[in-house]
Every structure is written in structure tokens, then in C-alpha cells.
Amino acid sequence: MKLQIGKFMSMLRGLLIVLKYAFKRPVTLRYPEKKRDLPERSKGRHHLTKWADGLERCVGCELCAIVCPSQAIYVKPAENTPDNQVSKGERYAADYQVNMLRCIFCGYCEEACPTGAVVLGNDYELAGYDRQSLIYTKGMLTEEKPGESGFDPNREI
Amino acid sequence: MSTETKNKQSENIKQEMINLTIDGQVVSTPKGSTVYQAAQQLGIDIPIFCYQDRMPALGACRMCLVEVEKMPKLAASCSQGAMEGMVVHTKSKKAEDGRKSIIEFLLINHPLDCPICDKGGECPLQDNTLDYGSGISRFVEDKRKLEKKTALGPLLIVDQERCIACARCTRFGEIVAGDDALKLKDRGFRTEIGTPNDQPVESKFIGNTIQMCPVGALTSQVYRFRARPWDNDTVESTCTLCAVGCNMKVDTRDNEILRVRSVENRDVNDIWMCDKGFFGYEHVNDDNRIKTPLIRRNGELVPAGWEEVLELIANKFKEVKASPKVGALGGSPLTVEENYFFQKLFREVVESPNVDARVGLSQQDKDQEAIPAGTEISLGEIESLDNVLVLGSDLTETFPVIWLRLKQGMNNGAKVVVTGHHQTEVSPHSNKEIIHAPGEEFAVLDQLEKEVLPTLKGKSALFIGEQYLKSTSRRKILSTLLKWKKQNPELSLNILEGTGNDLGARFAGMHPAIGPAGSDAKQTGLSSSDMLIQASKEPWDLFYVAGANPAAKVPAPLWDQIREKTKFLVVQDLFLTKTAEEADVVLPTLSFIEKGGHVINIEGRIQEIRAAKSAPEGLLSDAEIFTLIAQRLGTTLILDKEFSEHLKVERLPFKVPTQLEEISASTQLEEIKGEQLRLSLSQKLFDHGTRVQYSPAIEQLVKEPTISIHPEEAINRLLKEGDLVVVESEQGTLKGTLKVTEAVAKATVVIPEGFPELSVAQLGMKLSNATAVIVKKG
Ligand code: SF4
Ligand code: SF4
Ligand code: SF4
Ligand code: SF4
Ligand code: FES
Numbered sequence: 001m002k003l004q005i006g007k008f009m010s011m012l013r014g015l016l017i018v019l020k021y022a023f024k025r026p027v028t029l030r031y032p033e034k035k036r037d038l039p040e041r042s043k044g045r046h047h048l049t050k051w052a053d054g055l056e057r058c059v060g061c062e063l064c065a066i067v068c069p070s071q072a073i074y075v076k077p078a079e080n081t082p083d084n085q086v087s088k089g090e091r092y093a094a095d096y097q098v099n100m101l102r103c104i105f106c107g108y109c110e111e112a113c114p115t116g117a118v119v120l121g122n123d124y125e126l127a128g129y130d131r132q133s134l135i136y137t138k139g140m141l142t143e144e145k146p147g148e149s150g151f152d153p154n155r156e157i
Numbered sequence: 158m159s160t161e162t163k164n165k166q167s168e169n170i171k172q173e174m175i176n177l178t179i180d181g182q183v184v185s186t187p188k189g190s191t192v193y194q195a196a197q198q199l200g201i202d203i204p205i206f207c208y209q210d211r212m213p214a215l216g217a218c219r220m221c222l223v224e225v226e227k228m229p230k231l232a233a234s235c236s237q238g239a240m241e242g243m244v245v246h247t248k249s250k251k252a253e254d255g256r257k258s259i260i261e262f263l264l265i266n267h268p269l270d271c272p273i274c275d276k277g278g279e280c281p282l283q284d285n286t287l288d289y290g291s292g293i294s295r296f297v298e299d300k301r302k303l304e305k306k307t308a309l310g311p312l313l314i315v316d317q318e319r320c321i322a323c324a325r326c327t328r329f330g331e332i333v334a335g336d337d338a339l340k341l342k343d344r345g346f347r348t349e350i351g352t353p354n355d356q357p358v359e360s361k362f363i364g365n366t367i368q369m370c371p372v373g374a375l376t377s378q379v380y381r382f383r384a385r386p387w388d389n390d391t392v393e394s395t396c397t398l399c400a401v402g403c404n405m406k407v408d409t410r411d412n413e414i415l416r417v418r419s420v421e422n423r424d425v426n427d428i429w430m431c432d433k434g435f436f437g438y439e440h441v442n443d444d445n446r447i448k449t450p451l452i453r454r455n456g457e458l459v460p461a462g463w464e465e466v467l468e469l470i471a472n473k474f475k476e477v478k479a480s481p482k483v484g485a486l487g488g489s490p491l492t493v494e495e496n497y498f499f500q501k502l503f504r505e506v507v508e509s510p511n512v513d514a515r516v517g518l519s520q521q522d523k524d525q526e527a528i529p530a531g532t533e534i535s536l537g538e539i540e541s542l543d544n545v546l547v548l549g550s551d552l553t554e555t556f557p558v559i560w561l562r563l564k565q566g567m568n569n570g571a572k573v574v575v576t577g578h579h580q581t582e583v584s585p586h587s588n589k590e591i592i593h594a595p596g597e598e599f600a601v602l603d604q605l606e607k608e609v610l611p612t613l614k615g616k617s618a619l620f621i622g623e624q625y626l627k628s629t630s631r632r633k634i635l636s637t638l639l640k641w642k643k644q645n646p647e648l649s650l651n652i653l654e655g656t657g658n659d660l661g662a663r664f665a666g667m668h669p670a671i672g673p674a675g676s677d678a679k680q681t682g683l684s685s686s687d688m689l690i691q692a693s694k695e696p697w698d699l700f701y702v703a704g705a706n707p708a709a710k711v712p713a714p715l716w717d718q719i720r721e722k723t724k725f726l727v728v729q730d731l732f733l734t735k736t737a738e739e740a741d742v743v744l745p746t747l748s749f750i751e752k753g754g755h756v757i758n759i760e761g762r763i764q765e766i767r768a769a770k771s772a773p774e775g776l777l778s779d780a781e782i783f784t785l786i787a788q789r790l791g792t793t794l795i796l797d798k799e800f801s802e803h804l805k806v807e808r809l810p811f812k813v814p815t816q817l818e819e820i821s822a823s824t825q826l827e828e829i830k831g832e833q834l835r836l837s838l839s840q841k842l843f844d845h846g847t848r849v850q851y852s853p854a855i856e857q858l859v860k861e862p863t864i865s866i867h868p869e870e871a872i873n874r875l876l877k878e879g880d881l882v883v884v885e886s887e888q889g890t891l892k893g894t895l896k897v898t899e900a901v902a903k904a905t906v907v908i909p910e911g912f913p914e915l916s917v918a919q920l921g922m923k924l925s926n927a928t929a930v931i932v933k934k935g
Contacts, residue, residue: 061272062385077382090305091273091382114272 043120047149048142057117060093064109072102096138116157177243192234207323208235222255260290276373278386310357311857320374326366364435380416392769396434402758407769424537431557439852447745471789479508484688487705488514488662492754496665498783510682514662517710527632531811533649543615550622553582578837580900594904595835595927636817661757693718708735761809833929844911862912863896883935888921
């Protein structure tokens with residue numbers, strides 16, 4: 001008998017918690033109509049940023065590629081020429097790809113980058129209909145105008 | 158390691174030994190070794206930069222500092238001799254602090270631009286800084302500013318800021334290659350790397366300096382900014398671009414070859430390679446490679462499918478079966494196995510005995526040849542020789558890495574006597590040199606027999622090269638050398654001739670008189686030049702050419718006749734060579750980087766090549782092609798078990814007879830009349846052969862070919878340097894530019910082989926050294 005009452009009471013307690021939340025504001029949002037404001041340093045898709053003068057920051061060193069724990073990055077370097085000065089110095093990334101399906105958004109690549117070229121932005125809405133479309137190419141990753149991706153083009157790194 | 162070198166080493170070990178203590182461990186080491194070497198014996202790691210164990214210690218960088226008890230200062234272990242009772246600490250605070258300071262000093266001016274440096278990821282400076290550095294620097298001043306990219310020639314690029322002045326590269330040129338290619342200029346922080354006369358670097362071995370530089374100061378222009386070490390897939394293989402057979406690593410990325418590095422093999426190449434090996438692979442990536450089979454339709458070569466061409470060839474084979482007018486040519490770039498299939502396909506399926514891998518090489522019959530190419534000693538033993546006679550061999554041009562090994566032998570005290578028709582890069586290093594006209598070999602041998610032979614003590618070797626071997630007196634010359642050998646049993650005979658896998662082709666039986674594994678051929682066939690000569694005179698049914706270019710090896714008018722009279726010509730190659738352009742069927746095939754198999758080098762060493770990248774789409778290897786054709790004819794080509802057993806030994810035995818019987822014919826030397834000079838054919842490492850032609854970096858190292866004569870002969874003929882001249886032999890003429898140089902013997906004209914623009918083949922089919930020719934104004 002005592003056991004039965006105990007069971008009933010704990011059920012009642014559980015229901016009361018449910019009742020309490022029925023009168024509170026919900027924690028979920030009506031995505032995609034409504035979106036949450038993310039903390040400034042949350043990590044989303046990558047950007048390849050530029051210096052204020054428009055030159056690419058990335059020098060094709062591949063440190064991001066080797067540090068990446070999920071081997072999501074592919075870099076193919078090449079040499080700058082006077083007619084085709086892409087970055088400062090002698091070397092630039094002729095090809096740069098991030099496989100968003102593999103990326104775990106750890107931010108190690110940003111950490112390793114000696115020039116502050118690759119940065120993780122806040123955009124987390126990364127979905128696609130096929131795998132190919134989730135391999136972000138250099139064109140998709142590189143900001144068009146310096147500072148466009150929200151990172152100060154004058155920052156040191 | 159060969160037994161002889163082992164013996165020599167154990168002799169050393171029997172020498173006095175000394176005992177010392179390193180980090181609390183006692184080690185006993187031969188007298189004369191250094192603290193660094195003793196530490197290595199114990200497996201204790203001491204960081205180094207300037208020390209390179211193939212060269213004497215220099216003690217320039219101080220990276221290897223250790224603490225030695227009772228010594229007032231830290232000692233550089235690479236040059237500090239080990240002494241009895243010494244107590245060494247490599248990990249004491251004092252030693253570690255010393256090394257930290259050295260790294261800090263080295264980095265004062267080092268730009269630390271690792272992110273854009275090709276050495277990054279495999280850089281001893283990075284590694285030592287991480288393992289032994291302090292991690293911070295007290296120097297905040299500006300670093301020195303120097304030239305970031307000085308191109309010294311088409312291969313090497315120097316970043317002056319990164320150089321730590323360890324002198325490894327310059328000492329390599331002085332000590333190992335003997336070409337003094339690089340020089341350190343200025344002192345202290347102003348030190349820069351340059352060449353002796355500020356010209357592009359002159360060397361055949363510069364790839365080694367790139368490999369040895371402990372920082373990213375010397376990097377390769379070909380590999381520049383292509384990849385990081387962690388991107389590369391590495392496969393160990395063997396270089397087949399000459400008959401040395403250096404062991405190498407091929408690095409590929411995304412199925413593209415990016416670079417080649419050497420692999421240590423004390424018996425063959427030690428740790429060296431030549432620039433042809435380092436950079437000559439580029440043709441493999443070239444876009445001009447043939448991509449599909451081609452077939453001649455209405456006079457044009459047009460792409461076709463494999464089915465169609467193989468069917469066509471198989472049908473032709475049925476038609477010409479057992480005809481005496483069928484020939485198989487080539488095989489030097491093919492593996493042993495492929496050569497074996499090639500000869501088997503012809504001997505057994507087509508039933509033709511006419512197989513020959515020697516196209517354009519000297520094609521003496523077995524009697525004239527007397528002894529084929531090969532070496533009695535292993536290449537590793539060269540470094541421990543006491544005396545060396547180099548007879549008519551241009552080592553740096555034909556067997557480059559043998560020269561490096563010989564130079565090390567000279568550093569160990571070997572005396573070298575050189576003879577030949579012209580001076581070579583070896584000349585300035587020799588102890589005695591005789592330059593003589595072709596045909597005077599016996600006078601020179603007599604002189605050597607009197608003056609040099611009696612003085613030979615200890616281990617001695619004869620290296621005889623193509624200048625003497627491509628002579629009508631070859632047999633007699635060799636027989637003289639065998640007499641010498643009898644007098645001096647410590648004298649070894651080494652016959653340096655051929656290139657690529659020539660020895661492998663011969664061993665597989667691609668020789669009209671020799672079957673697989675050195676057996677006698679069941680039926681002797683025609684040599685390649687006899688086949689071609691016959692085909693120029695009467696109708697010929699079929700030629701099958703694999704990896705050879707006969708059109709470039711016979712006089713042009715003769716080739717036109719051959720082509721006209723040959724009913725069916727099949728060519729199997731990487732590129733559309735002159736022969737391929739005129740073929741009925743062209744089959745594309747694989748390069749040595751894309752296939753596996755065995756090759757045999759000049760010492761008869763059987764080595765493996767391995768595929769470093771996958772085959773380009775739609776291409777088949779030579780072996781696959783032969784097998785598929787045989788299948789269509791109802792045969793399966795398989796490697797005989799007995800034959801493959803032969804490939805399991807390390808080195809094929811090289812048997813030198815004790816003497817050669819005289820055969821009278823063919824040793825007669827042509828008389829020289831009036832104005833005539835004697836011809837000497839020379840070889841160049843960087844010639845205009847197909848593979849060099851499509852390797853852009855080394856192609857730039859090719860020097861314009863010239864016809865060279867001695868100044869006295871030039872004056873007699875009123876000729877001067879740069880003149881356009883005509884060389885006339887009995888069988889043809891050749892036009893070219895004249896070079897007048899004292900490097901060439903009098904009464905001699907030297908013409909290089911391997912240049913289509915100066916095709917010495919125009920002078921006739923069976924040229925030999927000493928053929929009489931006339932040189933006159935063109
Ligand atoms: S965020 Fe992490 S997982 Fe994603 S690419 Fe960068 S390093 Fe790789
Ligand atoms: S993004 Fe940064 S770390 Fe990655 S290759 Fe470019 S410069 Fe190097
Ligand atoms: S270029 Fe390299 S190998 Fe030569 S001295 Fe400088 S650091 Fe040493
Ligand atoms: S010496 Fe010969 S085998 Fe060695 S790297 Fe040069 S070409 Fe290749
Ligand atoms: S390695 Fe000993 S001084 Fe350089």
C-alpha cells in the first residue's frame with residue numbers, strides 16, 4: 001500500500017513540472033522564420049579573408065590542412081608572379097577547399113593560420129542536396145571585398 | 158654491404174679501440190672517431206647542421222655542442238676526437254644551454270618564413286629548434302634583408318636570407334662532386350651563396366645540395382610551392398635513366414609526380430643521384446605523351462581503339478609467321494620481364510630469331526665484343542680502391558654517380574690515371590692523364606704497361622669506357638687488359654657501356670645470339686643494324702619497335718628506303734618519335750614510374766622498379782600489350798619459373814675469361830689519308846633524347862652540340878671556332894658548328910651522340926671510334 005502511494009506521488013510531481021513549463025516562454029524558436037542571435041565567437045562556416053589592400057591573406061602554407069583533425073581541408077599552393085600577385089610574398093593558395101561534411105568546427109585551422117586568413121564565421125546553415133555541393137571551393141570561401149565577412153581587414157592576425 | 162668492404166671495416170675495428178663515457182654509458186670506439194660518432198654508436202641523438210657524415214667534419218655551426226669533463230668550454234662533438242677516458246655529457250644543463258644559445262644565434266637573422274618555405278615540415282632547423290631551442294628569442298632587432306629568390310640555373314633557387322652558412326652545399330661541390338659549383342661569398346651575416354663566376358650553376362649534381370641543405374636556402378625550382386611533405390605519397394624505386402641504377406624515392410601528390418629524392422644504398426649510389434635522375438622524370442607528366450593507340454588511315458595517324466589495333470597486329474603476326482623478314486627492335490627502357498616477353502613473343506609465337514635491344518649502340522657480334530658490359534667489383538667498393546685506371550670513359554656524362562663514388566675513393570687516397578680522346582670533367586682531378594687520337598690505344602696501353610702497371614699496389618680497378626669499346630680493336634684491347642690482370646690479380650676489369658636497362662634486356666634475351674639468362678639462342682638472328690640494312694635493300698615484312706627510335710640512328714636517306722620497303726611498322730613508345738610518326742600502328746605505353754618490374758644495372762645488380770602513380774587512363778604497359786597480342790594468337794606469355802629464379806640473386810655473376818684467343822679479322826685499323834681525322838663519338842648526360850626533350854627543367858641544361866677539333870687541326874684547315882663545317886665519311890655527311898678546343902686530342906674530331914640536330918648517324922650505319930672522316934668548311 002505504502003509503495004503504491006509513493007508511486008502515485010512521484011507521478012504527480014512529474015506532472016506538476018510539466019504544468020509549470022506550460023506557462024513559461026518556450027526555449028525553442030520557430031526556425032527558419034526566427035533565428036537565434038549567436039555569441040560572437042561561435043563557430044560556423046569558414047571564410048578566407050583579405051588584407052585591406054585587397055590581397056589575399058592566405059599564403060598556401062597548408063598548416064590548416066595538417067592541423068585539421070578531420071582532414072577536411074585541401075590546399076594547393078602556387079607562386080605569385082608580378083602579373084598575378086594574389087597574396088603578399090611569394091606563395092599563395094591556387095586551390096583551397098573545405099569539406100563541410102567532414103569539418104567538426106573545432107577552429108583549429110583558424111588557430112594554426114599564420115596570417116589570419118582562414119576564419120570561422122557564424123553561419124551555421126550548411127545544408128545541401130548532394131555531397132559535392134558541400135565541398136566549399138576557394139571561390140565560395142574567399143570574401144569578395146576586404147572585411148565583407150565581418151572580420152577587420154586591418155587586424156594583425 | 159659487400160664482403161670486401163666489410164673486411165676493410167673489420168680491419169679498422171681490429172685497430173686500436175678507445176673507451177669513453179657518454180651520458181653515463183661506456184662505449185668503445187675505434188681510434189680516430191669523433192665524440193659524435195661514438196654517441197651515435199650508443200644511439201644518443203646530438204643535433205647537427207654542418208656535419209654530414211660523407212664529408213670530413215668542419216665544425217662551423219656549433220649545433221653539436223656537448224660538455225666534456227675537464228674541458229674549459231663546450232666542445233663541438235662532430236669534430237672533437239674521442240679520447241681514452243673522456244667523460245661526455247650531452248644532456249647536462251650546460252650542454253643544453255649551450256645549444257639553446259646556438260639556436261637563438263642562428264635565428265637572429267633567419268627569416269622564419271616557414272609558412273612559405275618549401276623545406277617547412279622536413280627542415281632540420283625547425284626540428285632542432287623544437288627539440289633543442291628555448292622557444293623564445295631576446296633579439297628584437299630587424300633581421301638582415303637579402304635577395305629572396307636568386308635563380309642559379311634552371312634547377313636551383315637560393316633564398317639568401319635563410320642560409321645559415323653551414324657550407325654543406327659548397328663543400329659537396331669541393332669534396333664529393335669536384336665541380337666547385339657553389340661558393341660562399343662574404344663573411345658573417347653578409348654571407349651569401351653564389352657561383353664562382355656569378356654564372357648559372359655548372360653542375361650535374363646540384364639536386365644533392367638541395368637535399369643536403371639543412372634549411373630552405375636551397376630549394377628546387379621544379380618542386381617549388383607544389384606541396385608539403387605531408388601531402389606526398391612516397392614509393393621507393395630505381396632510376397633507369399642510365400645504367401647506374403640509383404635507388405630513389407618518388408613523391409607524388411594527386412597522382413602527379415612532384416619530385417624524386419635519393420635513397421641510401423651503400424652498394425650502388427650511396428646517398429647521391431645526378432640531376433638527370435632528380436629531374437628527368439618530368440617527361441612522365443608531359444602532355445605530349447601519346448594518349449591512345451594510333452593507326453594509319455589514308456596516310457594519316459588517327460586514334461583507334463585497343464581492340465582494333467591489337468587485332469590488326471595479331472593478324473599481321475599470323476601473316477608473317479616464320480618469315481625471315483621480321484624484326485623486333487628495342488627494349489632498353491623496358492623491364493627485364495617485358496624484354497623477356499618481347500623476345501618470347503617473337504622467337505616462339507612469330508617464330509622470328511631477329512630480336513635486338515641494341516639500336517644505335519655498338520653492335521659487335523659476340524666474338525668482336527669478347528666481353529659484354531659489366532663490372533667485377535660492386536660500385537660500393539670503388540670508394541676503397543687504391544688505384545684506378547679510367548680508359549676512354551667520360552664518367553660524368555655516362556655514369557655520373559660512379560664518378561661521385563670514385564671521387565670519394567680519391568678522397569680516401571686512390572690514385573687515378575685517365576686516358577681518352579678528349580678531356581673530361583674527371584681530368585683536373587686525375588693524377589696522370591693521356592689524351593690521344595682514336596686508334597692509338599695500343600701505344601697508350603703500352604705506355605701504361607711500362608709506366609703505370611708496375612706501380613699499382615693494393616686494390617686496383619680498370620674502368621674501360623665507350624671510347625675504347627666502340628672500336629674495331631675492342632677484342633684486342635680487352636685481351637691486353639686480361640694480360641694485365643694475369644700479372645696483377647688485384648686488378649679488376651670493369652666494362653662501362655650502355656644505358657638504361659641494357660643489361661636487363663640482354664639478360665632477358667633481347668639479343669640475336671643470346672637467349673634468356675645468357676643461354677645461346679636456338680637460332681641466331683640478325684643484329685638490329687643488319688636488319689635495317691637488309692630492309693633498306695629488299696622488301697621487309699614487319700618491324701616491331703618498342704622504346705627505341707631507329708629512324709634517328711641511321712642515315713636519313715637510308716631510313717627513307719627502309720620505311721618504304723617495310724610493309725608494316727609498329728612502334729610502342731611514350732612519345733611520337735620520328736620512327737613513330739612514320740609507323741602504321743603506334744601503341745602508347747607506360748613509363749618507368751608507372752609500372753613495376755626488374756631492371757639490371759651496370760654491375761649486374763637486379764633491382765626493382767615500382768609504380769609510383771597509377772597508369773594514365775587507357776594506357777597499357779609493354780608487358781600487357783605483348784600478353785594481349787599473344788593471347789589473340791592463342792598463347793599465354795608467362796614468365797618461365799626457371800628464368801624468374803635467376804632474378805632472385807642480388808647480382809648476376811660477371812665472368813671474365815682469363816684470356817681471349819686472337820681472331821684475325823676486323824681488328825684492322827682504317828688507314829688515315831691526307832686531310833682525314835679520326836672520329837670519336839662522345840656521350841652527353843643531357844642530350845636531346847626524347848625523355849630529356851620533354852623534361853623542361855633539364856632540357857635547359859642541354860648544351861648546343863658541336864663538332865670539336867684541336868686548334869692545330871683548325872689552323873691547318875683554316876677553320877675557326879663557330880664556323881659551319883661539314884664532316885664527310887665514306888657513307889655520309891654531317892653539318893654542324895665547329896668548336897676549337899685543346900681539350901680534344903690532335904688528329905681527332907669529337908661528335909656527341911643523342912642530338913637530332915647534329916645526328917652523327919648520318920655518317921653511316923656501323924660507325925666506330927677511329928672511323929676516318931674529313932672536316933671542312935661548310
Ligand atoms: S574547423 Fe576544425 S575540423 Fe573544421 S576545417 Fe578547421 S580544423 Fe578542420
Ligand atoms: S589558410 Fe592560413 S594556414 Fe591555411 S594555407 Fe592559407 S595561410 Fe596557411
Ligand atoms: S645554402 Fe644551405 S647548405 Fe648551403 S651554406 Fe647555406 S644553409 Fe648550408
Ligand atoms: S646516375 Fe644514372 S641512375 Fe643515377 S640518378 Fe643519374 S641517371 Fe639515374
Ligand atoms: S654539426 Fe658540429 S659544428 Fe656543425
